[in-house]
Amino acid sequence: MKLTIQSTDLEAVLTAACAVSKSPDAIQIIAERIGEALSEVGPDTEERPAEMGQIRVIAFNENIVSEWRRPAEIKMAGSVAIIPGGLDRLVKASKNSDASFSLETVQTDNEMSLRLSTSRSAHEFPAESEAVFDRIVPGHTNGKRADLGAFARAIEVARVAAAHRGDAAGAKISMTGIHIHRRAGMIDIVATDGKRLAITTLREDTIGAVSLGEAADKGVTIPAEAINMMTSMLGSGPAHVEVVENNIIVEGPDGSVSIRMIDAPYPPYSTLLGLKTTQRIILSKSMLDVALQRSSVSLAKDKRTVAVKMSRGEDGVFITSAVAGQSSSECVSDEPGDEVAVGFDASYMMAAISVFPKSNIAIDFTDVSTPILVTSSSMPEITMLVMPCKIN
Known part of the structure; x- marks a missing residue:
C-alpha cells in the first residue's frame, strides 16, 4: 500500500x-x-x-x-x-x-x-x-439521499430528555437512547428519563430518505453513544437512513455507519400526548429563562436541583423559589389572570425551553399529578413534557 x-x-x-x-x-x-x-x-x-x-x-x-x-x-x-x-x-x-x-x-x-x-x-x-x-462488514444502503437536517434536529431535541447511562439499567436502558416510532402517518422522535419527555413529530413524507420499514410500527431505539456520530453525518450533506434487521444504517457523502439498536421495550409515551390540561400561561422565553437561571444559580449553588413555583394572579406571573433559608421572587409577566400555581424543577424546565427559539413559550398544566406541557407556536412540531412537583 x-x-x-x-x-x-x-x-x-x-x-x-x-x-x-x-x-x-x-x-x-x-x-x-x-x-x-x-x-x-x-x-x-x-x-x-x-x-x-x-x-x-x-x-x-x-x-x-x-x-x-x-x-x-x-x-x-x-x-x-x-x-x-x-x-x-x-x-x-x-x-x-x-x-x-x-x-x-x-x-x-x-x-x-x-x-x-x-x-x-x-x-x-x-x-x-x-x-x-x-468478519466486519460495514453497512451500506442504496436508497436515494436527501437533506435530513430536520431529522437530525429532531434527534438533538429528543436527547435533551434522555436518561443518563448511569441512571438506567436492565429494561430501562432503552431510556438512554432516542426512540423513533411511526404513528398515524407521522414519525415521532422521542426520549424520556421518566421525569420529562421530549418529542418532535414529523410527517413521514417529509423525510423520505428515512426508510424504517415495518420496524417503525413498533419503534426503533438508537443507543446514546451513537447519537453524536449520527447527527454529525446527517448534518454534513445528503444522507439516507435505513433499518436492516436490528441495525440502523446511515449513509452519507463521506461514509456509512451501522448502529445496533437497543433491543428493549420503550415506555408507552403516546398515552401522555392526549392529556387534557386546564390552565395555560404564555411567557417570553427570554424572561422565563433569565428568571430560572437566577433562581438556580443564586440559590442552588452545589445543590443538584431547585424546585420553583410559577404563580399567576392579579399582579402578573411570578417565579419564586426558596432554598436553605434563602428565597427569591421575580416577575416574568405583567399580564394578570386567574390565580393558579404550579411547581417544577428549574433545571428540567430550562432544558425544556432551550430547544425553542427566542419567542413565546406556552406552559399548559392541571395539577401535581399531570405532566406540564411546554410548547411554542414557532415550532409546533415539538412538545416537551416536565413532571410537576409539590409546592407549599
Missing part, C-alpha cells in the same frame, strides 16, 4: 474512526483506485504512477461499524490494520505544518509497519492482524 492524502482529509477520517474504535482495537486503512474495489482486484505488488482513488477507514466496537472515505492519490493499492492512537495524535500535531502525508506499508524486522512521511520526517507504526476485519 502506498498513497498520498491531504492532511485535513487524513485527520478527518482518523478522528471519526477514533470516535468508534475503543483502544486497543485496531482500525483498517484500505487504499483503492477509483472503480476498483480492493476485495475484487487484490493488493498491488508493484508501485504504479499515482492515480486518483480513495482511502477507506473501517472502525468498529460492540455496537457500531463505521466506514469513512476520503480522496487520495494511490500508487499501490492495499490495506493495513493499525492501532489509531499514536497515528491520530501525530497527524493532529502536524496538520498545520504539513499539507499532505504519504502513507505506505513497509517491512521492519520481518514485521509489517505503516510509515507516515512528510517532506521533513518519517514515522513508523506497527501493523496489527487484519483477520478480525474479515
Whole structure:
C-alpha cells in the first residue's frame, strides 16, 4: 500500500474512526483506485504512477461499524490494520505544518509497519492482524439521499430528555437512547428519563430518505453513544437512513455507519400526548429563562436541583423559589389572570425551553399529578413534557 492524502482529509477520517474504535482495537486503512474495489482486484505488488482513488477507514466496537472515505492519490493499492492512537495524535500535531502525508506499508524486522512521511520526517507504526476485519462488514444502503437536517434536529431535541447511562439499567436502558416510532402517518422522535419527555413529530413524507420499514410500527431505539456520530453525518450533506434487521444504517457523502439498536421495550409515551390540561400561561422565553437561571444559580449553588413555583394572579406571573433559608421572587409577566400555581424543577424546565427559539413559550398544566406541557407556536412540531412537583 502506498498513497498520498491531504492532511485535513487524513485527520478527518482518523478522528471519526477514533470516535468508534475503543483502544486497543485496531482500525483498517484500505487504499483503492477509483472503480476498483480492493476485495475484487487484490493488493498491488508493484508501485504504479499515482492515480486518483480513495482511502477507506473501517472502525468498529460492540455496537457500531463505521466506514469513512476520503480522496487520495494511490500508487499501490492495499490495506493495513493499525492501532489509531499514536497515528491520530501525530497527524493532529502536524496538520498545520504539513499539507499532505504519504502513507505506505513497509517491512521492519520481518514485521509489517505503516510509515507516515512528510517532506521533513518519517514515522513508523506497527501493523496489527487484519483477520478480525474479515468478519466486519460495514453497512451500506442504496436508497436515494436527501437533506435530513430536520431529522437530525429532531434527534438533538429528543436527547435533551434522555436518561443518563448511569441512571438506567436492565429494561430501562432503552431510556438512554432516542426512540423513533411511526404513528398515524407521522414519525415521532422521542426520549424520556421518566421525569420529562421530549418529542418532535414529523410527517413521514417529509423525510423520505428515512426508510424504517415495518420496524417503525413498533419503534426503533438508537443507543446514546451513537447519537453524536449520527447527527454529525446527517448534518454534513445528503444522507439516507435505513433499518436492516436490528441495525440502523446511515449513509452519507463521506461514509456509512451501522448502529445496533437497543433491543428493549420503550415506555408507552403516546398515552401522555392526549392529556387534557386546564390552565395555560404564555411567557417570553427570554424572561422565563433569565428568571430560572437566577433562581438556580443564586440559590442552588452545589445543590443538584431547585424546585420553583410559577404563580399567576392579579399582579402578573411570578417565579419564586426558596432554598436553605434563602428565597427569591421575580416577575416574568405583567399580564394578570386567574390565580393558579404550579411547581417544577428549574433545571428540567430550562432544558425544556432551550430547544425553542427566542419567542413565546406556552406552559399548559392541571395539577401535581399531570405532566406540564411546554410548547411554542414557532415550532409546533415539538412538545416537551416536565413532571410537576409539590409546592407549599
